[in-house]
Amino acid sequence: xxxxxxxxxxxxxxxxxxxxxxxxxxxxxxxxxxxxxxxxxxxxxxxxxxxxxxxxxxxxxxxxxxxxxxxxxxxxxxxxxxxxxxxxxxxxxxxxxxxxxxxxxxxxxxxxxxxxxxxxxxxxxxxxxxxxxxxxxxxxxxxxxxxxxxxxxxxxxxxxxxxxxxxxxxxxxxxxxxxxxxxxxxxxxxxxxxxxxxxxxxxxxxxxxxxxxxxxxxxxxxxxxxxxxxxxxxxxxxxxxxxxxxxxxxxxxxxxxxxxxxxxxxxxxxxxxxxxxxxxxxxxxxxxxxxxxxxxxxxxxxxxxxxxxxxxxxxxxxxxxxxxxxxxxxxxxxxxxxxxxxxxxxxxxxxxx
Numbered sequence: 001x002x003x004x005x006x007x008x009x010x011x012x013x014x015x016x017x018x019x020x021x022x023x024x025x026x027x028x029x030x031x032x033x034x035x036x037x038x039x040x041x042x043x044x045x046x047x048x049x050x051x052x053x054x055x056x057x058x059x060x061x062x063x064x065x066x067x068x069x070x071x072x073x074x075x076x077x078x079x080x081x082x083x084x085x086x087x088x089x090x091x092x093x094x095x096x097x098x099x100x101x102x103x104x105x106x107x108x109x110x111x112x113x114x115x116x117x118x119x120x121x122x123x124x125x126x127x128x129x130x131x132x133x134x135x136x137x138x139x140x141x142x143x144x145x146x147x148x149x150x151x152x153x154x155x156x157x158x159x160x161x162x163x164x165x166x167x168x169x170x171x172x173x174x175x176x177x178x179x180x181x182x183x184x185x186x187x188x189x190x191x192x193x194x195x196x197x198x199x200x201x202x203x204x205x206x207x208x209x210x211x212x213x214x215x216x217x218x219x220x221x222x223x224x225x226x227x228x229x230x231x232x233x234x235x236x237x238x239x240x241x242x243x244x245x246x247x248x249x250x251x252x253x254x255x256x257x258x259x260x261x262x263x264x265x266x267x268x269x270x271x272x273x274x275x276x277x278x279x280x281x282x283x284x285x286x287x288x289x290x291x292x293x294x295x296x297x298x299x300x301x302x303x304x305x306x307x308x309x310x311x312x313x314x315x316x317x318x319x320x321x322x323x324x325x326x327x328x329x330x331x332x333x334x335x336x337x338x339x340x341x342x343x344x345x346x347x348x349x350x351x352x353x
Contacts, residue, residue, distance in 0.1 A: 006038070006079060012131035013332055015066045020056045022070070022130075024330055030127065030135040034084040037138045039094060041076040041351040044129045045154040046335050048182065053124075054336045059275070063124065071130030072098040072123030075144065075153025076352075085138040093144050095156045096136045097305065098122040098129075099298050113301045114164075130329065132351060142305055147313045154348060155187075155319055156308055160299035161271060162187035163308045165246055168294045169267040172196035177233065177242040178218070179258045180249025180272055181209040183346045186216050186322050188246050193217030194315045201233055201242065201261075203254070206342050215321040224254060233261050242266065252278045259285035271296040322346045 006029055014025045032038045053060045053070050078092045088094070101108050101116035108116050122128045122136065144153050152159075162184045176197045178185050181204035192200055193216070201220045202213035210221040220236065222229050234241060241263035247255055250272030259280070262268055268291055280286075286293060299305065311317045325347040327335050338344035 010132035034082040038080040045073040069127040071128035074129035174243035185248035
């Protein structure tokens with residue numbers, strides 16, 4: 001079944017070769033199988049991962065296999081469904097979980113599909129959503145509640161990362177330090193506030209992002225270059241340190257500082273990905289502290305999606321302050337420049353023509 005005639009070709013932002021940059025190209029519209037869904041992309045948002053792919057850094061060189069179409073954060077309208085698809089219809093407004101789990105490994109079969117050993121990420125390991133159309137397994141489609149603002153549809157992937165990080169342990173009534181206020185750090189502040197955190201310390205070197213952190217609900221804004229930062233946090237927590245560390249930056253000094261701010265017996269949830277191995281004083285940072293440490297990867301399938309939807313729809317979590325720019329897809333070079341220079345938080349790329 002189809003919404004309207006599907007063209008044979010489409011515009012797509014390609015990673016054509018193993019080199020820096022991306023290019024707009026005309027490519028075939030993907031064919032769908034019996035259990036697939038074809039989505040006409042409305043909006044795609046730019047992630048830091050896309051910037052790594054654009055610049056072709058060491059991580060990208062080791063992971064990405066051009067030519068292919070990047071883009072893993074999107075929303076759009078179902079244009080066609082395979083003949084075995086149930087529960088998804090042409091015309092549905094959707095997003096998708098872009099981690100495609102194998103379904104057979106130990107993790108998948110024990111309720112931990114979000115850390116599947118053989119996961120393939122659409123937009124990273126296979127064609128993604130920086131295009132007019134994207135093919136998605138029907139089981140990965142998430143139908144967006146009509147009560148959710150359409151602008152938020154492409155943000156469920158990164159917002160879900162924040163939800164997973166914040167809710168990996170108790171948060172109500174807790175003091176919280178968020179190290180790194182990029183988009184997911186900002187989202188985590190909003191989630192922690194909505195879930196009853198007592199006091200939230202936002203630690204971020206970029207002044208614009210600190211201002212955004214205030215809009216999202218942070219109580220105390222701190223620049224990590226401030227020599228008195230750790231004393232300020234200790235004074236504000238009666239000398240104990242924070243109950244919860246949400247580490248979103250991946251920066252080695254932020255990780256070490258975050259653990260120094262964590263109280264004895266506290267919880268650290270780490271989402272930020274360092275670009276290289278990090279040296280950490282395990283004895284004092286973790287062992288003697290009795291700290292609980294969670295490594296956060298993606299979103300739980302699909303518990304986190306239900307939580308994310310409920311937080312926006314029923315708890316009024318507002319993601320709009322994080323959206324700083326809206327650009328057409330063919331201005332991707334500008335989007336990458338804004339993101340790289342810290343002038344943007346979340347950039348939405350309009351794909352629909």
